[in-house]
Every structure is written in C-alpha cells, then in structure tokens.
Amino acid sequence: MTGADLTISPDYLSNPDLLVEWQWFFEETYTVIIATKMGSLFLSSPTGSIHFFDPVLAKSWLIANDSTELENLFKRQDFILEYLQVEYLTACQQHCEPLAAGQCYAHRLPLCVGGKDMPTNISPLELSEHLKTLGQLHAQIADLPEGSLVQLSEATTESR
Numbered sequence: 001m002t003g004a005d006l007t008i009s010p011d012y013l014s015n016p017d018l019l020v021e022w023q024w025f026f027e028e029t030y031t032v033i034i035a036t037k038m039g040s041l042f043l044s045s046p047t048g049s050i051h052f053f054d055p056v057l058a059k060s061w062l063i064a065n066d067s068t069e070l071e072n073l074f075k076r077q078d079f080i081l082e083y084l085q086v087e088y089l090t091a092c093q094q095h096c097e098p099l100a101a102g103q104c105y106a107h108r109l110p111l112c113v114g115g116k117d118m119p120t121n122i123s124p125l126e127l128s129e130h131l132k133t134l135g136q137l138h139a140q141i142a143d144l145p146e147g148s149l150v151q152l153s154e155a156t157t158e159s160r
Contacts, residue, residue, distance in 0.1 A: 003074075006084040008035040008127055012102040015128055021135025024142070025058065038085045038092075039104035039130045042070070052083060055131055056111055058138040095119035106130040112137055113150050 013032045030043035030051065041053040043060070050064040063083075064070040073079045080086065092105045096119060099105065106125040109115030110133070125133075141150060 006037060006080070006086065006089065008037060008104060009101060012127055018128055018131055019135075021132045021139065022055070024139050025135070026060070035104065035127055036084050037089055037099060037104050039106055039125075039127065040083070040085070041131075055134040055138075056107065058112070058134070058142070091119050092122050096122050097124050099124045102126055102128075104130055106133075110134060110137055112141060 013035055018032050019026065019030060028045050030045055030053075032041050033044045033050070034042035039055060041055070042063075043051045043053050044067070045051060048066050049062055050067065050070045051060050052063045053060040064073060073083075089105070096105060103124040104127050105122045106129075107115045107117070107121050108123055109121055111117055112134075115121050141148070144150070
C-alpha cells in the first residue's frame with residue numbers, strides 16, 4: 001500500500017472548519033496536515049510540533065517536534081502500521097463499501113456512546129462530517145463520569 005492508499009487526499013484538508021467542533025478540546029489552533037482513511041489526523045501546531053489526534057477516543061499527543069522528525073517516523077514500517085491502522089483499514093476495505101474521495105471509515109454508532117469497534121459498525125463518511133459528529137458528541141459527554149448511561153435520540157425537523 002502507498003501513502004495515497006492510507007490517507008485522504010490533501011485536497012480535502014484545507015477546509016478551515018474541520019476542527020471547529022473541537023475548539024473546546026484544543027488549547028492551540030492546529031493545522032491538519034495528514035488525515036488517515038480511518039479518520040485520525042496528524043496536526044501541526046503553531047510552533048511546528050506534530051501531534052496525532054484520534055477523534056474516536058478524543059485523545060491527542062505529541063509525536064514529533066517538527067516535520068523532519070515526522071518524515072523520519074514515516075520511514076518506519078511499525079509506525080505506519082500503527083498510526084495509519086493498516087490492518088484495520090484492510091479489514092474495513094474487505095467488509096465495507098469503498099471510500100469515495102474525501103471520506104474515511106467511521107463508526108455508525110460511535111464508541112463513546114457504546115458502539116462496537118468492528119467492521120460491521122463501520123461505514124464510509126465524509127471526513128468533515130466524521131470530525132463534526134465526534135466533536136459534538138465528545139463535547140456533550142466530556143464532563144460525564146466514565147460509565148455514565150447516555151440516551152441517544154435522533155434529531156428531527158418538522159416541516160411547516
């Protein structure tokens with residue numbers, strides 16, 4: 001597999017609203033530099049440090065001090081396998097609909113509200129919608145104690 005097989009085209013990363021629903025989470029303004037086909041992001045900070053962001057788990061961590069360090073990490077197969085989730089991506093490609101441009105694989109029922117982490121709970125979704133939905137969900141449950149019961153309801157709009 002090549003980088004293009006594992007990541008979303010940079011054409012879809014210039015949207016300034018990709019992280020708008022995550023403003024509550026981040027202390028700095030980050031730039032999305034790479035998006036994986038599993039919906040995770042590599043972010044550049046204003047100081048040039050690179051962070052990995054997993055929106056499914058609402059976790060982010062420093063992985064490189066600069067772009068040169070990141071390039072060196074991408075030369076390591078173990079890094080690519082882990083951070084680009086190659087095995088899980090392959091399973092999703094075998095069991096799910098193919099991705100269209102700008103899409104990632106996303107949980108139909110997010111893990112943070114009881115969804116299962118398995119290909120039968122995965123489907124293609126626009127990266128922007130994936131990030132928006134998870135950002136909104138995590139914002140609503142961020143202050144709940146772990147194990148809290150959450151009731152989901154589908155939003156409806158009434159036509160007049």
